[in-house]
Amino acid sequence: MSCKVAVIGGGASGLFAANIIADSGIFVDLFEKNSDVGKKILATGNGHCNIFNKSISVEHYAGRGVSEFVKTIFNAFGFKKFSKLCSDMGLLLDIKDDGRIYPLSYESKSVVSMFENAINSKKCVNIITDTSINKIEKLKRGFVLFDDKNKKIGFYDKVLIATGTSTAFHINGQSNGFKLAESLGHRINTPYPSLVPLECSDIRVCRRMEGVKIFSCVELYVDGSKKESICGDVLFTKYGLSGFAVLDISQKASFYLSKNRSVELIVNLLPKMDKQRFYNHIDRFKQKYKNTDILTVLLGFLPKKISKTLLYILKTDSDLSASDISKKTLKSLADLIFGWKFEITSTHGFRYAEVSGGGVDVSDIDAKTMESKIIKGLYFSGEILDIVGKRGGYNLAFAFASGYLAAKGITGQLEGAVLR
Numbered sequence: 070m071s072c073k074v075a076v077i078g079g080g081a082s083g084l085f086a087a088n089i090i091a092d093s094g095i096f097v098d099l100f101e102k103n104s105d106v107g108k109k110i111l112a113t114g115n116g117h118c119n120i121f122n123k124s125i126s127v128e129h130y131a132g133r134g135v136s137e138f139v140k141t142i143f144n145a146f147g148f149k150k151f152s153k154l155c156s157d158m159g160l161l162l163d164i165k166d167d168g169r170i171y172p173l174s175y176e177s178k179s180v181v182s183m184f185e186n187a188i189n190s191k192k193c194v195n196i197i198t199d200t201s202i203n204k205i206e207k208l209k210r211g212f213v214l215f216d217d218k219n220k221k222i223g224f225y226d227k228v229l230i231a232t233g234t235s236t237a238f239h240i241n242g243q244s245n246g247f248k249l250a251e252s253l254g255h256r257i258n259t260p261y262p263s264l265v266p267l268e269c270s271d272i273r274v275c276r277r278m279e280g281v282k283i284f285s286c287v288e289l290y291v292d293g294s295k296k297e298s299i300c301g302d303v304l305f306t307k308y309g310l311s312g313f314a315v316l317d318i319s320q321k322a323s324f325y326l327s328k329n330r331s332v333e334l335i336v337n338l339l340p341k342m343d344k345q346r347f348y349n350h351i352d353r354f355k356q357k358y359k360n361t362d363i364l365t366v367l368l369g370f371l372p373k374k375i376s377k378t379l380l381y382i383l384k385t386d387s388d389l390s391a392s393d394i395s396k397k398t399l400k401s402l403a404d405l406i407f408g409w410k411f412e413i414t415s416t417h418g419f420r421y422a423e424v425s426g427g428g429v430d431v432s433d434i435d436a437k438t439m440e441s442k443i444i445k446g447l448y449f450s451g452e453i454l455d456i457v458g459k460r461g462g463y464n465l466a467f468a469f470a471s472g473y474l475a476a477k478g479i480t481g482q483l484e485g486a487v488l489r
């Protein structure tokens with residue numbers, strides 16, 4: 070096949086796809102606007118790179134039309150295939166008990182190095198850095214690409230757009246992928262940050278507890294009805310709430326905020342206790358240490374900054390003695406401890422988000438090949454699509470799986486097992 074392919078974006082998806090395309094001997098130009106490829110990969114998993122997950126299902130993803138799309142993709146490309154391809158590249162993996170996969174080196178650098186090494190060993194891939202593709206012109210047959218100075222870059226039979234999004238733009242810079250997709254007739258569903266800290270209306274309260282991390286159960290309420298509940302660490306910050314439980318719940322919270330809906334989190338700070346045990350504990354404590362102050366009582370089961378903030382909200386002196394705690398104060402304390410309501414005003418923004426929800430509408434993409442249904446020869450993969458994963462390696466898994474299918478679509482090697 071005498072064909073030339075352009076891959077736009079040297080991130081997880083573009084690098085993976087370029088390597089597979091090159092296996093067929095097809096010439097690939099891979100364009101990366103930064104001076105190095107794989108910059109975002111380096112930041113993943115706190116530098117350890119949670120690269121995949123052993124158990125993947127539709128429930129791990131969100132997006133318009135997610136269900137069939139994700140099912141089709143992961144029916145065709147799962148962990149077995151991924152680990153075989155990594156092993157072929159010399160990249161060995163480790164599986165955690167909970168199914169998260171990491172490189173055996175636990176260094177994201179090794180992922181980028183092994184991808185680059187595999188690509189460079191094939192003579193038909195040209196990695197072109199410091200080149201931002203700003204325009205794609207569709208010809209009757211093929212495409213012409215232009216850079217950001219409107220300079221013609223070249224002619225390509227097929228083009229893969231794997232530009233990611235503008236999340237964490239301090240790492241990668243801004244992506245213009247949505248603009249490219251739109252200029253070729255694709256619909257973009259409103260992007261929103263995901264896996265992102267949340268800001269709350271009463272920042273004075275959160276600020277008092279800044280830096281405190283506590284295992285809690287968090288419930289998400291949208292316009293007063295419960296949508297999700299997740300247990301895990303909550304971290305109080307000077308602007309609101311973060312920590313794994315909040316990041317996990319942030320996808321839905323952010324989606325509804327982007328639709329101007331009212332979003333609240335109800336935080337249970339002591340999920341391992343219940344109100345009755347709490348009352349019994351205080352009663353026993355009061356009998357034994359009646360002169361001890363209320364702050365000390367709370368320190369028996371809550372961090373100091375949280376205890377002080379609770380008393381501040383209830384306008385209660387921290388030196389009030391245990392025996393003087395009224396029933397009303399005790400009930401107000403219990404209500405807050407087991408169901409503290411935080412009104413969420415916004416997310417902390419794209420800069421602090423790990424991924425973006427929204428993006429190129431997948432109903433215009435063939436999930437078997439990742440080819441555009443609007444323009445033949447045009448392909449999409451990775452985060453630019455309106456598919457967003459949960460924490461746990463699901464976003465990189467999607468970037469690799471969709472990149473793999475795009476590569477197979479481009480090279481025409483569709484596999485029989487792709488779809489039921």
Ligand SMILES: Cc1cc2nc3c(=O)[nH]c(=O)nc-3n(C[C@H](O)[C@H](O)[C@H](O)COP(=O)(O)OP(=O)(O)OC[C@H]3O[C@@H](n4cnc5c(N)ncnc54)[C@H](O)[C@@H]3O)c2cc1C
Pocket residue numbers: 077078079080081082083100101102103106107108109110112113114115118119120121200201202203231232233234236237241242243244245246422423424450451452453461462463464465466468
């Ligand atoms: C801090 C952080 C930690 C994360 N940790 C994890 C994790 O542990 N596990 C996980 O599964 N996911 C993680 N993610 C998410 C994951 O990194 C992304 O979902 C994934 O990198 C998306 O891959 P991609 O190839 O689609 O996009 P990207 O990796 O963003 O790559 C796109 C590339 O395209 C380039 N580009 C953009 N526009 C152009 C253009 N016009 N011309 C040329 N080049 C262009 C960009 O510079 C970039 O290099 C994390 C994200 C962040 C920010």
